[in-house]
Amino acid sequence: MKKKITIKQLAAELGVSVSTVSKSLHDSPEISKETREKVQAFAKLYNYRPNNIALSLKNKKTKTIGVIIPEVVHHFFAMVVKGVEQVAMERGYNVVISLSNESFEKEVINMETFADSLIGGFIMSLSKETLKKQDYHHIHQTIEEGMPVVLFDRTVPEINCDKVIVNDEQGALLATKHLIDQGKKNILLITTEDYISVGRLRTQGYLKALQEANIPLNNGLIIKTEDTNRSDIILPLLENELRTALKQNPEIDGIFTVNEIYAAAAMRVIREFNLNIPNDISLVCFTDGVISKYATPPLSTVNQHGTQIGIEAANLLIDRLENKIEQPKPITKVVACEIVRRDST
Amino acid sequence: MKKKITIKQLAAELGVSVSTVSKSLHDSPEISKETREKVQAFAKLYNYRPNNIALSLKNKKTKTIGVIIPEVVHHFFAMVVKGVEQVAMERGYNVVISLSNESFEKEVINMETFADSLIGGFIMSLSKETLKKQDYHHIHQTIEEGMPVVLFDRTVPEINCDKVIVNDEQGALLATKHLIDQGKKNILLITTEDYISVGRLRTQGYLKALQEANIPLNNGLIIKTEDTNRSDIILPLLENELRTALKQNPEIDGIFTVNEIYAAAAMRVIREFNLNIPNDISLVCFTDGVISKYATPPLSTVNQHGTQIGIEAANLLIDRLENKIEQPKPITKVVACEIVRRDST
DNA sequence: TTGAAAGCGCTAACAC
DNA sequence: GTGTTAGCGCTTTCAA
Numbered sequence: 050m051k052k053k054i055t056i057k058q059l060a061a062e063l064g065v066s067v068s069t070v071s072k073s074l075h076d077s078p079e080i081s082k083e084t085r086e087k088v089q090a091f092a093k094l095y096n097y098r099p100n101n102i103a104l105s106l107k108n109k110k111t112k113t114i115g116v117i118i119p120e121v122v123h124h125f126f127a128m129v130v131k132g133v134e135q136v137a138m139e140r141g142y143n144v145v146i147s148l149s150n151e152s153f154e155k156e157v158i159n160m161e162t163f164a165d166s167l168i169g170g171f172i173m174s175l176s177k178e179t180l181k182k183q184d185y186h187h188i189h190q191t192i193e194e195g196m197p198v199v200l201f202d203r204t205v206p207e208i209n210c211d212k213v214i215v216n217d218e219q220g221a222l223l224a225t226k227h228l229i230d231q232g233k234k235n236i237l238l239i240t241t242e243d244y245i246s247v248g249r250l251r252t253q254g255y256l257k258a259l260q261e262a263n264i265p266l267n268n269g270l271i272i273k274t275e276d277t278n279r280s281d282i283i284l285p286l287l288e289n290e291l292r293t294a295l296k297q298n299p300e301i302d303g304i305f306t307v308n309e310i311y312a313a314a315a316m317r318v319i320r321e322f323n324l325n326i327p328n329d330i331s332l333v334c335f336t337d338g339v340i341s342k343y344a345t346p347p348l349s350t351v352n353q354h355g356t357q358i359g360i361e362a363a364n365l366l367i368d369r370l371e372n373k374i375e376q377p378k379p380i381t382k383v384v385a386c387e388i389v390r391r392d393s394t
Numbered sequence: 395m396k397k398k399i400t401i402k403q404l405a406a407e408l409g410v411s412v413s414t415v416s417k418s419l420h421d422s423p424e425i426s427k428e429t430r431e432k433v434q435a436f437a438k439l440y441n442y443r444p445n446n447i448a449l450s451l452k453n454k455k456t457k458t459i460g461v462i463i464p465e466v467v468h469h470f471f472a473m474v475v476k477g478v479e480q481v482a483m484e485r486g487y488n489v490v491i492s493l494s495n496e497s498f499e500k501e502v503i504n505m506e507t508f509a510d511s512l513i514g515g516f517i518m519s520l521s522k523e524t525l526k527k528q529d530y531h532h533i534h535q536t537i538e539e540g541m542p543v544v545l546f547d548r549t550v551p552e553i554n555c556d557k558v559i560v561n562d563e564q565g566a567l568l569a570t571k572h573l574i575d576q577g578k579k580n581i582l583l584i585t586t587e588d589y590i591s592v593g594r595l596r597t598q599g600y601l602k603a604l605q606e607a608n609i610p611l612n613n614g615l616i617i618k619t620e621d622t623n624r625s626d627i628i629l630p631l632l633e634n635e636l637r638t639a640l641k642q643n644p645e646i647d648g649i650f651t652v653n654e655i656y657a658a659a660a661m662r663v664i665r666e667f668n669l670n671i672p673n674d675i676s677l678v679c680f681t682d683g684v685i686s687k688y689a690t691p692p693l694s695t696v697n698q699h700g701t702q703i704g705i706e707a708a709n710l711l712i713d714r715l716e717n718k719i720e721q722p723k724p725i726t727k728v729v730a731c732e733i734v735r736r737d738s739t
Numbered sequence: 740t741t742g743a744a745a746g747c748g749c750t751a752a753c754a755c
Numbered sequence: 756g757t758g759t760t761a762g763c764g765c766t767t768t769c770a771a
Contacts, residue, residue, distance in 0.1 A: 050540045055764060066742045071766060081740055101511035102456065103764035105447045106747050113490075113511075121472040121479075124684075130466050134493050138500070143507065145458075146491045148479050155483070162488060166446035166458075190441075195395045313688030320690050339469075340688050343658030345665050400748055411758045416750060426756060448748035451763050 054095045063091055074099075113143040114366055115163040117173040119151045119203075124309075124338030125355045126174065129201065132359020133172055140367050142169075153178040157187045169370050170197040172362045175205065177276065181244055183207070197369040199362045202353075203246060211369065212381040213362045217247050217335075220351040220386030221254025222261075224305050224333045227349070227388050229262045233303030233331055236264075237294060239287070239311040241276035248276065251307045251335060269298060274311070284314050291318045303331045309340040312348055331394040346392035354384050399440045408436055419444075458488040459711055460508040462518040464496045464548075469654075469683030470700045471519065474546065477704020478517055485712050487514075498523040502532045514715050515542040517707045520550065522621065526589055528552070542714040544707045547698075548591060556714065557726040558707045562592050562680075565696040565731030566599025567606075569650050569678045572694070572733050574607045578648030578676055581609075582639060584632070584656040586621035593621065596652045596680060614643060619656070629659050636663045648676045654685040657693055676739040691737035699729050 056074075060067045065084070073080050073088035074097075080088075091097075105111040116133055118126045130146060137144045145163060149156035156176045163171070171191065179185070185208050192198055192210055201213040228236050238255045241248030252271070259266055272290050274283055291314065295301060304319075306312040312334035316326065324330050326346055333349045334341060341348035361382050368374045401419075405412045410429070417425050418433035419442075425433075436442075450456040461478055463471045475491065482489045490508060494501035501521045508516070516536065524530070530553050537543055537555055546558040573581050583600045586593030597616070604611055617635050619628055636659065640646060649664075651657040657679035661671065669675050671691055678694045679686060686693035706727050713719045 051538050053539055056766095057764070067765080068743075068767080069741055072741090075766090079740070084740080098506070098510050100451075100764050102447060102450045103747090104766085105511075106445075106451050106749095106763090107765055107767095109747065111447065111511075121466060121475050122469065123472075124467065127466040127468075127472055130491070131493065134466075134491075138492075138504075143511065144491060146475070146479075146489060147483075148476065159483075161443065165443045166450075166488065193396050194398055310688065313690075317690050338684075340684055343655065343685050344689065345658075345662050401750095402748070412749080413751080413759075414757055417757090420750090424756065429756080445748050448763090449750085451747090451765095452749055454763065 051096075053100070054097050055100065056097075059088070059091060059095065059097060062095075063088060110169055110370075111143075112141055113145055113168055114363065114370075115160075115168040115171045115173075116144055116146045117149055117156060117159055117163070117171060118146070119149050119174060119176045121146070121148060124340075125202070125336055125353060128355025129174075129359035129362070132356035132361075133363040134359075135356075136360050136363035136367070140363075142363075142367060149176040149179075151176045151178055153182050153184065160187050160191060164191055164194065164196060168196065170199070170366045172199045172201065172359075172366055174201050175203040177203075177245065180205065180246065197366055199366045199369075201358050201362050205246065209379055211365050211379050213358050213365065214381065214383055215247075215353045215358065216383050216385055217250035218254040218257065220335060220353070221251035221305070221307070222258045223254075223386060223388050224335070224351050225255045225258030226262070227333055227390075227394060228303035228305060228331050229258060229264070231303075231327075231331055231394060234264055235267075235298065235300045236270065236303040236305055237291075237298075237301050238271045239291075239304065239306040239315065240271065240273055241307060242273055245276055248273075248307055255305060267298075269294070270301070280310055284310070287311065288314050288318050291315060292321075295319075295322055301330060304333075306332075306334040309334055309336045309338050309348075309350070313340055313344070316344065316348075327392065327394050333388075333394050337389050341389075341391070344393075349391045349394040350389045351386045352389045353386055358384050396441075398445070399442050400445065401442075404433070404437060404440065404442055407440075408433060455715075456488075456514055457486055458490055458513055459708065459715075460505075460513040460516045460518075461489055461491045462494055462501060462504055462508070462516060463491070464494050464519060464521045466491070466493060469685075470547070470681055470698060473700025474519075474704040474707070477701035477706075478708040479704075480701075481705050481708035481712070485708075487708075487712060494521040494524075496521045496523055498527055498529065505532050505536060509536055509539065509541060513541065515544070515711045517544045517546065517704075517711055519546050520548040522548075522590065525550065525591065542711055544711045544714075546703050546707050550591065554724055556710050556724050558703050558710065559726065559728055560592075560698045560703065561728050561730055562595035563599040563602065565680060565698070566596035566650070566652070567603045568599075568731060568733050569680070569696050570600045570603030571607070572678055572735075572739060573648035573650060573676050574603060574609070576648075576672075576676055576739060579609055580612075580643065580645045581615065581648040581650055582636075582643070582646050583616045584636075584649065584651040584660065585616065585618055586652060587618055590621055593618075593652055600650060612643075614639070615646070625655055629655070632656065632659050633663050636660060637666075640664075640667055646675060649678075651677075651679040654679055654681045654683050654693075654695070658685055658689070661689065661693075672737065672739050678733075678739050682734050686734075686736070689738075694736045694739040695734045696731045697734045698731055703729050 337352035492504040682697035
């Protein structure tokens with residue numbers, strides 16, 4: 050086992066001082082070319098690589114950004130992580146990930162652990178429980194301590210920091226309009242309870258689209274489900290509600306769901322009713338993930354550009370860390386949604 | 395902005411020495427109960443939290459484990475991450491993630507970056523490019539430097555380290571048998587080229603199942619696709635091959651695919667042919683992910699227990715880090731696969 | 740051109 | 756019972 054070599058050992062080996070070695074490795078003109086080259090050759094020979102921990106301690110900062118998301122096993126969040134990782138890599142940062150599992154407590158603990166160690170700043174999306182409790186003390190405190198935070202997707206006005214959001218309302222409006230444009234008039238909405246900001250905004254987009262098209266609102270065509278991570282419990286309930294809705298409103302000719310899972314449930318029920326997608330019922334959903342892509346027929350979706358969000362968030366955070374942003378006030382970047390047309394509409 | 399407080403500041407504030415503070419915070423009996431309590435109260439008041447960087451430097455090790463995976467936007471890997479994160483959290487470790495994006499170069503760079511900073515050990519799955527090049531110097535070197543490595547899923551005998559693997563051959567055998575048990579005799583296999591170890595092993599399992607059931611091998615019923623991450627390019631080609639295969643072999647009554655994506659392609663083509671799943675053709679695939687779960691009909695799959703693999707890998711690694719394993723020789727844990735029966739068979 | 744020394748935050752052996 | 760100090764690996768100011 051070859052332990053990693055330190056500057057000190059290198060210095061001893063060469064019979065010079067540690068500062069000479071350090072300077073040589075940084076190509077300082079203070080040091081003679083001869084010494085410099087000798088040191089560098091030796092360093093390479095011994096495969097010297099600086100200890101980043103020591104550097105961090107010295108610099109009182111690390112080149113690490115912490116990402117806290119509710120879930121990795123979730124296409125959208127995974128895409129965001131991918132985007133963050135890509136930028137971080139390019140700009141010489143590390144990415145540390147932790148999962149809140151939609152739990153408030155875990156979110157708080159993870160944030161503290163990160164803040165105590167290696168993190169320069171945070172990129173995060175709030176857990177559902179946090180949104181429900183409306184307790185943001187941990188984030189306020191982190192910001193207070195001077196660590197920049199970039200919130201994405203599930204954000205909240207009470208927190209004063211940089212944000213990268215998707216234009217949820219506009220996305221939902223586009224999706225609903227997309228259905229209306231194909232002559233659909235009785236559009237069922239499957240959404241979440243309003244405390245989930247994205248659910249609320251998407252509901253608003255739906256309502257707005259109806260209004261703009263002068264289609265009167267029928268409250269019987271809105272299904273709001275409790276949004277937990279126990280999809281095995283929620284889905285059967287949802288499917289039942291859907292059956293009832295389809296029976297009571299046989300005129301339904303379009304369905305818009307605020308996520309892919311709900312769309313999958315809708316497909317199942319539609320097929321049960323022996324209806325054809327898209328002829329009898331058109332279907333469109335939020336989130337352009339694998340379920341939509343590989344479904345038969347492939348589903349039209351609202352693409353939230355997860356990777357793009359990750360990229361924007363990481364750039365924003367790193368710019369803050371490197372003081373590349375003049376503007377002291379928080380910045381909010383909006384990533385536009387886009388309809389991905391496939392065979393379900 | 396309230397900067398984080400250090401022991402030094404705390405000591406100054408209280409008019410005692412740093413060591414008194416440090417010992418008090420650790421509840422050392424050396425210090426009088428009175429002082430201890432005073433210090434602790436003060437620390438709480440100022441919201442003191444130790445600087446982990448300094449601790450790491452002191453202890454010459456960190457409580458961080460590095461996870462290097464080819465992709466996050468991939469159900470199986472995301473599940474593994476989830477498992478790792480869960481154990482790490484419980485046992486007081488941080489998780490740092492980096493993505494190789496199936497690239498050899500990125501894998502090497504990421505590994506070095508990690509090794510230079512915060513990492514106690516690694517949990518990783520090799521990138522496809524690494525498997526193709528068969529160049530494992532970076533991993534050997536990391537192990538040489540004394541950092542434990544746990545490989546999972548995509549492993550290789552040339553690397554002498556702890557491993558957590560899925561019994562791919564047995565899983566494929568189960569899946570194929572599952573089809574045979576329903577009276578299917580002409581089973582199409584969609585797999586990858588042999589250099590991907592999991593593809594090769596799954597192919598072997600398929601062959602073994604046929605042999606055990608005395609079904610003669612028909613090479614026309616094996617489709618091997620080049621396995622890249624460009625599914626948009628691969629899938630249309632695959633679908634074409636499938637169409638040809640179904641036309642030339644109308645007797646096909648079962649399909650086994652080595653991943654979900656191939657299964658999605660199969661579903662599409664089967665539906666094009668107006669065949670019924672499972673009556674005309676039964677379909678089963680490896681990887682119990684969202685595609686299978688939310689497909690209509692939901693697909694029977696081979697569950698690889700990603701979370702379980704993550705849990706095992708993390709426990710193995712942390713046990714090594716904490717010298718809880720007597721056995722100096724590498725350990726290989728095998729996580730059994732299991733058939734998840736759903737409506738496609 | 741090179742080296743000595745301080746200091747980043749913390750711990751722990753040792754001294755008082 | 757409390758304090759002093761060295762040291763983890765590195766950078767950097769200042770002195771030689």
